[in-house]
Amino acid sequence: MIDVIRDKVKELLDSGEIKGFLGLVRKNGHIAPHLFQQGDDLSLMSLGDDKVAGDARYPLNKFLINLAKAYPEETFAVLVRGCDDRGLQTLYTWNQLNPKKVVPVGITCPQELADACECAKPFPAVITAGECAQPGTPRSVAAVDALVMSERFSYWMDEFVKCIKCYGCSNVCPMCFCNECTLKCNDLVKGGELPPEIPVFHHTRAMHMVGRCIDCGLCEEACPSNIPLRTLYKKVGSIMEEQFDFTTGAVRGQRSPLNKIDFAEGRK
Amino acid sequence: MLKFSGIDEARLKASWVSSAEAPELVHEFTSFIKELRELGPSPLRADYRRELV
Known part of the structure; x- marks a missing residue:
């Protein structure tokens, strides 16, 4: 899955469509948010799965709001799961982000994560990589x-x-x-x-x-x-x-x- | 949400009373106070903090 994301990000960066990709990086044994820009080493990219799926998630949309405020003219891509995608839609509605300046790079959550989250929609609207899991059962x-x-x-x-x-x-x-x-x-x-x-x-x-x-x-x-x-x-x-x-x-x-x-x- | 938190819903009341309806407001207050008296002291009055110390 990560290779597909890497290729997609590389394509977006090389085409100049985006200024940077807000995703996650594995560095010094930790997974942390990172803004990948052209020329950056994409091999260190992570999808937030440390020991189990999705155990190293971050509020990337929150960082994106700050980025967008600092660089209002630039377009950024952001890594989104189903929940982040719902967040993006809501932030657009609340005028916190401009949809024209955001390129979502969507990944699906595995079934175990969907079940653990009891998530109603464990995948974003536009999926770049991954298979859709079944919604988790609310408990x-x-x-x-x-x-x-x-x-x-x-x-x-x-x-x-x-x-x-x-x-x-x-x-x-x-x-x-x-x-x-x-x-x-x-x-x-x-x-x-x-x-x-x-x-x-x-x-x-x-x-x-x-x-x-x-x-x-x-x-x-x-x-x-x-x-x-x-x-x-x-x-x-x-x-x-x-x-x-x-x-x-x-x-x-x-x-x-x-x-x-x-x-x-x-x-x- | 109150019910979900285990608090009797009857402890909260919202009424729409116009500023021109003073008797209505008085009636709402007196009847609600009566209802609350019947319910007894609120569980929120118990000091949960003390158990920590």
Whole structure:
């Protein structure tokens, strides 16, 4: 699979279509994000599979936003999985990236990763390399739903109480692009308190993930306290699906139903 | 989301009351306070932090 990606990137770079390819590199025994430019050694490229598939993923779209801001005239290619692709569509919709300046290089996720992520669409819209895996079966949300109310409450409170308020979840989140963050506002979230006010802190973030969370799961991977954040945001996503038939990032340009006020004003 | 977190949904109420409908607002408040009294103290009042120390 990586050879196909390498050839594609080489072709894109040589044709001058792109200024650089934002992907991953294996260097000094670690996998890290890297911007490949013309003349760079593509043999060190990695797809984020260290020991098991997809265990070294990064919020590449987040870095892409910064790149695009610094070099607004340039076009960049970016390595995308199914989740990153949903992220790109959503970032286009939110005017954080210009689709004319982004060339997605799509890879599929293997079945084991799709199952582990319970991913609804483990492949991007345009696939450069790889075979489509079956969607993973959702389990985590159902497992919490199966608990009785009092058990649910203590389950979540026992998880939330571990929070060290490191902001890892929002720092890694490719969909967290607000200039001002509610969770960093001292009037709303008091500084110097550990854990933060629970469950309000985590519920606030969950509410802000409505129509934004693309279910990439990086938050849960980044969390040093292993709080099952993904399950929380999966629930948010499933409510959006049930109530509004809306899946974040599924259709380009499709706005969150909570932005309907724009439609009412005829701005669309 | 409250239900998913094991918090009784009846503890949250949203009502649409116009600024011209003062009696309506008072009614909403008094009836909601009554409902909350029946539900008893909130589970959120328990101090979860103390268990850590």
